[in-house]
Amino acid sequence: MSDIAIRVVRLGKRFNLDRPRRGNATRELLEDVVRAPFRSLSSIFRQGIFNSNGRQPNNDKYFWALKDVSLEIRQGETVGIIGSNGAGKSVLLKILSRVSKPTEGYAEIYGKAGSMLEVGTGFHPELTARENIYLSGAILGMKKAEINRNFDEIVAFSEVEKFLDTPVKHFSSGMNVRLAFSVAVHLEPEIMLMDEVLAVGDNAFKEKCLNKMKEVASEGRTVLFVSHDMKAIEEFCNRAIYLSNGKIVIDGETEKVVSQYLVKNHG
Template sequence: MGNIAISVENLGKCYRIGQAQKRPENFRAAVRSFVTSPFEYLRSRLREPSADELFWALKDVSFDVKHGEVLGVIGRNGAGKSTLLKILSRITEPTTGRAKVYGRVGSLLEVGTGFHPELTGRENIYLNGTILGMKRAEIDKKFDEIVEFSGVEKFLDTPVKRYSSGMYVRLAFAVAAHLEPEILLVDEVLAVGDVEFQKKCLGKMGDVARKGRTVFFVSHNMTAIQSLCHRCIWLNEGGIADEGASGRIVGQYLQAFSTVTREQIWEHPEQAPGDDNIRIHRIAVSAEDDLDHARITVETPIKIQLEFWNFLQNALLSVSLHLFTLENTYVFDSPSPQKQCPTGLMRAACHIPRDLLNDGVYRVEIMILQNTSVRVFFHENLATFEVHDVERAIQWYGKWSGVIRPKLSWTLE
């Protein structure tokens, strides 16, 4: 197969959904169930299952991964990602098709598998390293690096049952990440630990990729997928929905499960978001010229209008607008001036100039402060809107890099 590291052809995995058994009503029923259960089990296994009893976790999946390629796999929970990894790791067998892996494989499917709670951190490094396929000489060579990466040197000779959950996963990932296979299968390991350690994990994954090893990376972290993987597969309901460049696939995936809501109105305060201090009446995102539902492009000035009921007597209020991308990247925070506000309906508007935002879907978060320090209202998703690219004489088929794409003043002499 030359340059192919992983070859998957018409792969399918079917599970038989079992029927829950009723609890015996009395002792006589329990004895009868105990005696007859082996025969009932054989009868149920020999009987041809109905369609309702079968669940296809994967169906007709085909793709190839080249040596040295970093492939991302995304999809909702239940899409078949973990089942695919278990088949590639030889934990379970496929029902149909075949999956071939060419090279030494290291799997990070469950961080911490192989750790014994009664053993110390030092002992578990050697135990877990052996389970992951490392020789003692390899572990000795990498021991100091593993300990430094984990940050648990002070507690290295303490039984891991006394570790916090964060210390446990740090040490487990440190051992697994320093294995040097030709092919690395990774399942959502960046979800463990604190933010600082997640960055270290991401950096380590990048190092593995830059050394030319093949990485098969499953994650819900879209930023990590886009930064590490050039190509991406989107699994949906057991099949491949699409595959291609990571930026394009991630964008399509996020937009498929997002709802653009440019305007929301609550006619009655008791039904509106808020509390006894503030209630939202209306939020609307529109083109600056105020045409209803006009298409917003990168060249469109945008107006975000907010109307809210204020129940605070003569409060000094300010409104802060936070804008996020669909990938949850913070774009900017824009606060309004403070104003002494009477009780009643208040109106605020934020104006975003043309040629600032890149094309994509954005989420509007609103915070209202009293005296610039006391938060009296907060909502993280009051509105969403999409900014479209414009047609150009020279066709551009990709998305420009970056969250914003401002039109700046240039000279070229």
């Protein structure tokens, strides 16, 4: 059991579809402020008595983006998560990267995890490329020494050496993406959570990114990779999980899972 990297147990995420109406919103605001501390207490009581979340909410008003998802990922595995839009892939990744909280179930992460949930996270348009490398690196969880160590490599990879001291607002979107990806791909966490990062940039740069990611994976790091790009998934992952409507359809060898997904969606 010691080689486990991620364990997800009966994970669920519920969204509220109810939009607050005018009159209610004011009341809700007041309730929010006044009752916040008491609600915390009462949830402790409720939990103690019913051992659940209390009342079961009306299902019309809620939407389960993720329901009853359980999986285990071992160290060094590269796992692709596929599924059509709204299947719950990004929600799963957001929960695992601690951005969003689950509604039920739990997840355990063994080791330092880093996430790339979209390129360019934390870039500030007014700052130069050099400054943004440090800022974005820190936001993604790198220590300053780590960034210093990788700085030249990041710059070389991004191919923007000439514009290091130019504010990135003057960059083309392609340059922005290259710089952002270069920072993110030089993260050194044991577990890497990636969402759709390859959906950007030209083909040559895509190819370069894919190679870099393969290199990362071959170093024995665990990678969880969400994408719509079946080619990238097949090339890169040795296991895939197909999600649909917030549930796991199948989980297994990449080829098998991808072909099943293609049959269901295009067949």
